[in-house]
Amino acid sequence: MWNIADTLHRWCREALPFALATVVDVHGSAPLPAGTSVAVDMDGNAAGSISGGCVEGAVYELCQQVLKDGGAPQRAWFGYSDDDAFAVGLTCGGELDVLVQRIDPAAQPHLAAALAEGLRGRPTAVAQVVDGPEDLLGRTLCVLGDGDAAHGTLDDGEVDRAVTVEAGALLRAGRTARVEVGGDGDTCPEKLSVLVHVHASRPRMLIFGAVDFAAALSRIGHFLGYRVTVCDARPVFANTARFPEADEVVVDWPHRYLERTEVDARTAICVLTHDAKFDIPLLRLAFDLPVGYVGAMGSRRTHDERLHRLREAGVPEEKLARLRSPIGLDLGARTPEETAISITAEILSYTNHATGLPLSHGTGPIHGPLVRSQAGGRTASYDAPAPAGMGR
Known part of the structure; x- marks a missing residue:
């Protein structure tokens, strides 16, 4: 969501409801990373892009539908073999998992505060539930500064504390990522998947x-x-x-x-x-x-x-x-x-744990963790771990 933070902050400040479509998972050579968002307000004004153009029309329709219905968040999947009602192929051949939800700023004042902090250049994280119990899906919790101060609530208890810890660690690393919490008796009986949108201070x-x-x-x-x-x-x-x-x-x-x-x-x-x-x-x-x-x-x-x-x-x-x-x-x-x-x-x-070799010498996804290259008559394989937060 940080790609459209200025627009979201303005809509929140004016208490204008909007639909937020967020890439929550990426497979293959998708053009933009998890955490990228598109938003549509009640007047049909749109901000942002999640695919460089190839699925924007379908996402826009979903956003309008969620705004009109005012119901539960919806999931959409876009890939090169999509056969559903919004069948749109990504030209890059990747796959996107998208969560579309309605945001009522008056009910989530912590979101406006977090966006304002980020726009001031201060370290801020927004944790968004992207998979789990239906009543928690789409809820947000904001972590500011050094990761100790949390605003908003997901489940008002151990879940909030667990997510705050995870968000604080990602905030210090400067990396947007998806984390799993719960699934045990100490935090939450049901597992939650939470996407932590990180706006870090400049490296x-x-x-x-x-x-x-x-x-x-x-x-x-x-x-x-x-x-x-x-x-x-x-x-x-x-x-x-x-x-x-x-x-x-x-x-x-x-x-x-x-x-x-x-x-x-x-x-x-x-x-x-x-x-x-x-x-x-x-x-x-x-x-x-x-x-x-x-x-x-x-x-x-x-x-x-x-x-x-x-x-x-x-x-x-x-x-x-x-x-x-x-x-x-x-x-x-x-x-x-x-x-x-x-x-x-x-x-x-x-x-970023990359090879530094020409992309034209490789096979497979250009954004994936595994890079294979043909150089000098030899095949090199490099299994890259997740980046440490620098440059992403």
């Missing part, structure tokens, strides 16, 4: 070294939605005039700044300094932090020398294995701008 990109490559990387990092910090101990180079698209430019020794700043599993650390007196203490610290990516620029000779110094400093091999160096994917990059694309491509590939 951080920490760039160390105020060089030309850092200027290009800060621009692309900003474009990708990162909160970008450029840090360098040399004030003549580290200034806002040289890095206008960075959110923060810091003059300090890199390791000293890293010691005092906040990082998490979505943070990307890019070391562009090329100087051992900066690199070694910085990397030693970075390896001990729960960040999502650590990369360092330099030639292969520089990389080998850097590894030698780190080993001399007592860094074990399992920590050295976290280092992506030379930084970036092999794109033939030469200019600062091309190099920035190479670096961010590797960050996306690494943090």
Whole structure:
């Protein structure tokens, strides 16, 4: 629902009932992920898209029907072999499971409050029951800030507490996902499937070294939605005039700044300094932090020398294995701008557990967890776990 949060917030603020159609599950190469929504108000105004266009008409009709009937939420399934009354084939060949429900904002004031928090840029999660007992289907509970404050209710008891815990964990990871709760005597006798719509704070990109490559990387990092910090101990180079698209430019020794700043599993650390007196203490610290990516620029000779110094400093091999160096994917990059694309491509590939290989060399769904590729006469198989929240 965060793809249309501004429209939903306006309708909630004006107490206008609307139908909300949400993708609650995706199989194959569906164009948009779970959590994407379309909404239709009483006047027939629509917002959002769940398929890039190929099933929008059918979803719009379902939304109008739910608004008119005012009854229980409805489920719809769209796939390439759909034979029901709303038979629409996804051009990409994927499958979508969609929940359509009526929202009366006056009865759910917590939803307007959560949308407002998200639009202010604050971490917010909306937990929506998408499978389970009919009387709970479509109910929402909102979790704000650090995951401790819950608003609204699903079942006013252990279910609410269990969902709040799950939503808080996903909020801290910055990832929208579907979770299962209940099915036991301690929480709820019937199992619930809950889709947690997460609006997380922006992930951080920490760039160390105020060089030309850092200027290009800060621009692309900003474009990708990162909160970008450029840090360098040399004030003549580290200034806002040289890095206008960075959110923060810091003059300090890199390791000293890293010691005092906040990082998490979505943070990307890019070391562009090329100087051992900066690199070694910085990397030693970075390896001990729960960040999502650590990369360092330099030639292969520089990389080998850097590894030698780190080993001399007592860094074990399992920590050295976290280092992506030379930084970036092999794109033939030469200019600062091309190099920035190479670096961010590797960050996306690494943090999303992808192969980084051309999609044209693969078989199967392009958005699925399993990627198979034919490259160099060999077949490579990669079974990717769920992403850690960075870039999704």
